[in-house]
Each structure stands twice: as structure tokens, then as C-alpha cells.
Ligand SMILES: [Zn+2]
């Protein structure tokens with residue numbers, strides 16, 4: 001009877017052994033010692049022993065005997081098998097029974113792996129006939145086949161190891177290798193999978209790689225990893241966004257990026273070592289061009305031309321490459337180093353290329369190897385992931401500008417700026433560059449701000465139906481809350497509330513600042529907070545069900561960039577913005593449609609320094625609004641100005657004609673206005689007098705051709 005040996009011993013012995021039962025019951029306090037003396041308790045009934053066995057095997061269905069009657073039958077026979085000495089090798093004269101019981105009892109069962117326990121089967125047990133065959137074989141119940149396999153295996157191991165050299169240290173490994181080599185094709189034939197692979201699968205081993213393959217695979221994985229890191233940092237061009245928000249210059253970005261490259265000294269050292277190796281012939285010089293046959297261009301014609309140029313000694317290789325249309329035959333691309341290709345092609349055809357461009361050779365580029373700083377390496381053939389370069393950033397930005405992802409506003413107020421640079425030859429050259437300022441239309445700002453505020457949930461904009469359904473009391477309450485008069489008819493109040501709540505005010509802020517020695521003007525704008533348009537702090541807190549205090553005004557009044565451009569605080573510079581601003585403001589006279597509601601926007605407040613404020617109000621400069629100088633009659637004012645002769649300068653673009661007048665001019669101006677200047681000797685007194693006569697008036701508004 002071929003029954004699992006563990007079942008045999010557990011049924012016949014362990015089910016009545018209190019040591020084993022204790023061991024089973026206390027999984028956390030199991031002693032590590034191997035020999036636990038069994039204490040058999042003969043008073044345990046068969047019924048109890050069946051229960052014990054069922055408990056031991058409740059996780060292993062192949063080992064269970066659920067039927068008590070069947071269990072009783074089996075127990076009787078198994079008892080005989082395990083106990084009777086005749087069933088053991090040598091009739092148990094060498095203590096084989098004890099060895100057998102000690103190997104297959106409950107304690108040992110609990111020590112083998114869970115995976116193996118699941119493999120044991122009550123009948124025809126595989127692990128008992130293979131894994132445990134060396135012990136199983138001492139019992140006569142062992143199957144003939146198992147014994148045969150065992151004997152065969154012993155023979156194979158012996159035979160194979162006998163033909164191998166006798167170095168004990170590696171013999172085991174070599175025998176195994178030899179066995180594998182023999183078994184591989186046999187397995188391949190029968191199971192379409194080598195023994196090696198099948199064994200690896202059976203033992204849950206990862207496939208064995210050759211050391212070189214392992215390194216290669218690791219490198220591939222690391223390289224993939226590196227690319228993933230780079231891609232993750234540049235996904236959706238977040239790196240460009242970060243860069244633009246950082247305030248860094250492109251140069252600074254590249255400079256910082258160079259920290260990830262080898263130092264110049266190291267790179268020079270490496271290049272030198274490489275050069276020496278090349279000279280010794282230890283390594284081959286890396287060509288920066290492919291086989292010349294891979295490039296399409298008229299080679300004969302080129303060689304003729306280059307020979308004719310030798311006398312002159314000056315060649316522009318890049319231009320020649322363009323002329324000959326050097327093309328990569330395989331890819332069809334124009335190689336970036338086409339000039340270098342021609343240079344090397346000429347060299348290869350025996351032309352003394354060093355005789356060309358001798359004036360440039362000072363830089364050493366044609367003679368010495370250019371030192372290229374490589375990226376720092378994590379290991380051989382693996383460089384550290386580096387951020388994208390400014391050059392790439394610029395490309396991305398250009399593209400984003402073109403498709404409108406990045407909006408810079410409209411160009412206004414062109415100014416000619418002189419930028420000076422020093423040429424290669426050492427000459428100072430001046431280039432005139434037109435620089436534009438940028439304006440982001442108020443309408444655009446307003447719409448984006450409204451949607452931002454709506455998202456924040458603080459914007460109060462209601463449709464017509466809302467106002468129609470308000471009761472008189474509600475309207476009155478709301479108006480009172482907003483500090484408005486309420487002694488009007490219901491309909492009037494309704495209309496009033498609607499207008500008040502749909503009217504927004506804009507604040508403008510204006511200042512000058514220097515950035516890198518250039519003067520800039522900057523206009524910022526923001527919607528003003530008003531309880532008529534936005535929730536109050538309390539309302540917001542109640543609605544948002546938050547205990548934290550929120551300042552709604554600070555959410556609303558977030559400054560938005562309106563205009564930014566180069567501008568000195570000179571009048572002529574400042575006034576160049578007036579035109580563009582008025583054009584933009586004109587659009588605000590129309591209502592702004594937000595959703596299906598028309599909103600009114602009014603420019604209400606302006607903050608900035610003195611001159612800036614005057615430009616805004618047009619009181620003294622700009623000439624767009626009547627001024628506040630005290631002279632009420634426009635015609636009187638005009639006469640006052642044109643009585644003199646300096647005002648004519650206005651036509652030449654001088655905005656403030658009464659400023660910086662010479663002493664004689666001051667006298668003329670005053671005399672022409674009937675002031676006796678005889679007793680006024682000092683220039684400062686003359687200026688004071690003129691200012692007084694003109695009522696401090698310097699605004700040429702009424703003298704413009706088109707007073708606005
Ligand atoms: Zn078994």
C-alpha cells in the first residue's frame with residue numbers, strides 16, 4: 001500500500017503524542033531543538049485521534065480522511081505497517097523504524113515548507129517518493145519505480161562525476177553542469193523546453209543570465225530609467241514653465257546645467273589621454289563623419305574648386321557645404337557638420353587643409369582637438385540625467401508663442417534701442433533694434449479675472465430673472481446694506497440695484513523701475529473689491545463652511561500685468577503709452593459680456609507717483625482731459641499760451657515748451673505777455689514770474705490739433 005509516509009506516521013503515532021500535539025497547538029513557542037521526545041498517550045480514543053488528524057490536515061484536502069469508518073480501517077493497517085519491524089530494511093536492526101518515524105512525524109511535517117505540504121497526497125505521494133526517497137526507501141512500502149529512479153540517479157551521478165577531473169571543490173558544480181547538458185536536449189525533445197528552463201521554473205528561479213548579458217540588461221534598464229526621469233521632468237513642458245517662472249536667464253540656466261558636466265580640467269585631461277592613446281594606436285580616432293560615400297555632392301567639382309582656393313588661403317567650409325548641397329545619402333538630411341565633412345574630405349584627398357584660414361588658427365581649433373565637456377557619469381556608458389538645454393527651451397517657447405499657449409500681449413510703443421557689441425575683429429558696432437512694449441488688453445484681463453473669481457465662488461453676478469423675483473423688502477435690505485438711498489419706487493430701486501451690482505471698478509497702478517540698467521514702465525490693474533460685486537468675508541465663511549478667516553478682498557485684488565515696456569521717466573517716453581492706453585480704454589465704454597450678462601467696468605482709482613498721476617488725468621501732460629489749473633475758459637487759456645512764441649515748439653514734439661527756457665527766452669515770453677521784466681534780474685525770478693502768469697499752466701492740450 002503506497003500511502004504518504006507523513007500520513008502513516010501522523011495517523012499511527014502523532015495523533016496520540018502529546019509532545020506533537022503541544023507543538024502543533026503552540027505555533028509561537030516552538031522549541032528549535034530537533035529531538036523532541038514523543039509522549040504517547042494510549043488513552044486517547046480513536047474518535048479523538050480522528051479529530052486530531054482532521055485538525056492537523058484541515059488546510060490540506062489531499063491528505064484528509066473525512067469518513068471516520070474509513071479512518072478506522074486505515075488506522076488498523078497503517079499501525080501494523082509502521083510498527084512491525086518486518087516492513088523495514090534489515091528488519092529494523094539498525095533502528096530504521098525510529099529514523100523513519102522521526103523523519104515523518106507531525107513535528108517534521110510542520111517544519112517542511114507550506115508549498116511542499118500542499119504537494120503531499122494520501123496515495124501515490126510524489127514528494128515522499130522523490131524528495132524524501134532516501135528515508136522512504138527504508139520502508140518496504142516504497143514503490144518499485146521510485147527505487148529504480150533512485151538507483152538510476154545514483155548511477156548517473158556516479159558515472160558522470162567519475163569521468164570529470166577530480167577537484168573536489170568544483171566537482172559538484174561540474175557534475176550538475178554536465179547533467180544539465182545531458183538532460184537539456186532530452187527535455188527539449190520531449191517537452192519543448194530545456195531541462196535548465198524547466199528546472200528554473202519548478203524552483204521559481206529567475207532565468208540564469210550570463211554575466212555579460214546581465215551587465216548589458218542592467219545598463220539597458222538604467223538607460224530606460226534615465227530617459228523616464230528626463231521625460232517625467234519635462235512632461236507637458238513643465239520644465240520650461242518652471243524656468244520661465246524662475247526669473248533665471250537662459251545663460252544662467254545653461255550655466256547651472258553645466259554642473260552636471262565634467263569640469264573643464266577633467267575634460268582636458270581625458271582628451272589628452274585619448275589623444276595619446278590615438279597616437280600610440282591604442283584607440284581609433286572617432287570620426288565625426290561617416291563614410292564619404294554616404295554623402296551626396298559633386299566631389300570632382302569640389303576638389304577642383306578647393307585646389308583653386310589654395311592660393312587665396314581662405315575658405316568658409318560651411319558656405320561651401322551649402323553651395324555643394326552636401327546631403328546624407330541614407331537619411332536624406334543635410335548634416336549639421338557638413339562643413340566638417342568637406343574639410344575632412346579635402347584632407348582625405350591629400351589637400352593641405354592646414355594652409356587654409358591661417359588667421360583663424362590662433363584659436364587652435366583646427367590644430368588642437370577641441371575639448372568637449374562630457375556629462376558626468378554614473379557608471380561606464382551611463383551619464384546622469386540632465387535638464388533640457390536653453391536651446392531646447394527656446395524652441396519650445398517659440399512654438400508655444402506661435403500656437404498661443406504663451407500669450408505676451410500686443411506690441412505697442414515701438415522704440416529704437418541701440419545695442420552695442422564688440423565684433424570678433426575688436427570693433428565696436430552699434431545695432432539699432434526696435435523694442436516693443438506689451439499690452440494685455442483690459443477686456444482680456446477682465447474676462448480671465450472674472451472666470452478666476454467665479455471659480456473661487458466669490459463673484460456675485462445675477463441674471464435678469466433673479467432681479468425680477470426679488471421682493472421690495474429684499475431690494476431695500478440689499479440697497480441699505482450697500483449704503484444706498486432707498487426712498488424711491490420699487491421699480492426704480494430694482495433697476496438701481498441691478499446697475500450697482502453689475503458695475504465693477506478697476507484700479508490701475510503705475511510705476512517705473514530699473515532692471516539691469518534699463519528703465520521700464522509697468523502698469524498693473526485689478527478689479528476693486530466691492531460688497532456689491534463680491535461676497536463679504538462673513539458670507540464666504542458661512543457658505544464655504546469653514547472656520548478659517550478668508551479675506552475676500554485679497555482674493556479679488558490680485559494685480560494683473562497690463563503693460564510692460566522699456567521707458568524712461570522722460571515725458572516723451574511716458575506719453576508713448578497714452579495712445580495705446582486710450583485705444584484700450586475706449587473698448588471699456590462698451591459693456592463686457594460675461595456669460596449672458598452685460599457688465600459695466602469703470603476705471604476708478606489710480607495709484608502711482610506724481611507725474612504718473614498727471615499722465616493719467618491728463619491734467620498737465622497728455623492733453624486728453626481738461627485740466628485743473630484754475631483757468632476756466634478754454635479760449636482764455638489758449639490765448640495765454642499763444643501770446644508768447646515758445647509754444648510753437650510743441651509742433652516739433654516738445655511737450656513742455658515752457659520748461660528749460662533760456663534767460664532771454666524767458667524775458668521774451670514775459671514781455672510778450674505785457675510783464676515788465678526790468679527789475680527781474682535772476683533767471684529763477686523770471687521763471688517764477690512766467691509760472692505765475694501762466695497759472696502754473698504747462699499743458700498744451702488746447703494747442704494740439706486734435707484735442708481729445
Ligand atoms: Zn507524502
Ligand SMILES: [Zn+2]
Nearest residue numbers: 627628629699
Ligand atoms: Zn490746465
